[in-house]
């Protein structure tokens with residue numbers, strides 16, 4: 001028999017990981033999220049959220065609240081849907097043509113997918129910081145002034161100066177850049193660029209800040225600075241951070257959500273998730289058995 005025919009008949013080599021993951025997926029569809037997914041002071045509430053790319057479902061039936069002035073981490077193995085879920089919170093997925101979001105996502109009780117929602121305004125209220133720092137090819141000053149100008153937030157140059165300064169201060173960058181505001185943002189170090197992107201986000205007074213692995217391109221010192229900053233920002237903003245670093249989640253967040261294959265498996269106070277996880281999958285992940 002020619003080799004090709006044998007290939008067709010022979011069953012694929014057993015792949016225990018795949019088998020297990022498939023079984024888990026079936027199990028998870030019937031399961032409810034464990035822990036405490038809801039809170040009293042919800043800034044955002046998600047109910048029965050599903051996200052599809054064409055026919056392929058990436059997020060299954062997620063119910064979760066995000067509390068006001070809370071830092072919540074989203075963790076889980078690569079490809080489990082963290083970025084997809086995060087991007088659905090400010091309709092960044094709208095830019096992906098095949099992507100469809102179903103269910104309810106509320107910001108202060110208002111459905112962000114309603115036809116009445118102005119998406120530009122929504123993205124000002126729910127700002128986003130990306131994995132790779134992406135300053136505009138403009139001066140440091142103009143990077144921060146760009147959003148306020150676009151949204152017509154200030155009328156005078158002096159007001160803009162104040163807003164640029166206060167945003168850079170809150171992003172912990174002012175002292176490092178105050179003497180070179182007219183120089184390109186792209187000339188800063190990676191960590192400084194990421195803080196510039198945070199300053200740019202803050203400048204338009206967001207209520208929620210979404211961060212997708214904001215430190216993964218940074219060295220440990222720059223990472224420590226951003227983590228410190230997240231702690232300070234939580235006094236005024238609600239922060240959702242995707243991270244592949246469990247140490248980072250443990251350090252910066254009040255609550256932690258564990259995703260697996262598109263399912264929200266567990267969410268609870270961060271300390272609980274890392275010291276006494278309720279679900280075997282969460283436990284397997286945090287003890288490093290996969291991911």
Ligand SMILES: Nc1ncnc2c1ncn2[C@@H]1O[C@H](COP(=O)(O)OP(=O)(O)O)[C@@H](O)[C@H]1O
Pocket residue numbers: 053058076077078079080081082083084085096098
């Ligand atoms: N633009 C896209 N088009 C099609 N599938 C996508 C797209 N973005 C992500 N996916 C798929 O959705 C699933 C979740 O991906 P993602 O949200 O990027 O996971 P994570 O951020 O946890 O690594 C993966 O199976 C991924 O291949």
Ligand SMILES: [Mg+2]
Pocket residue numbers: 082083084
């Ligand atoms: Mg991702």
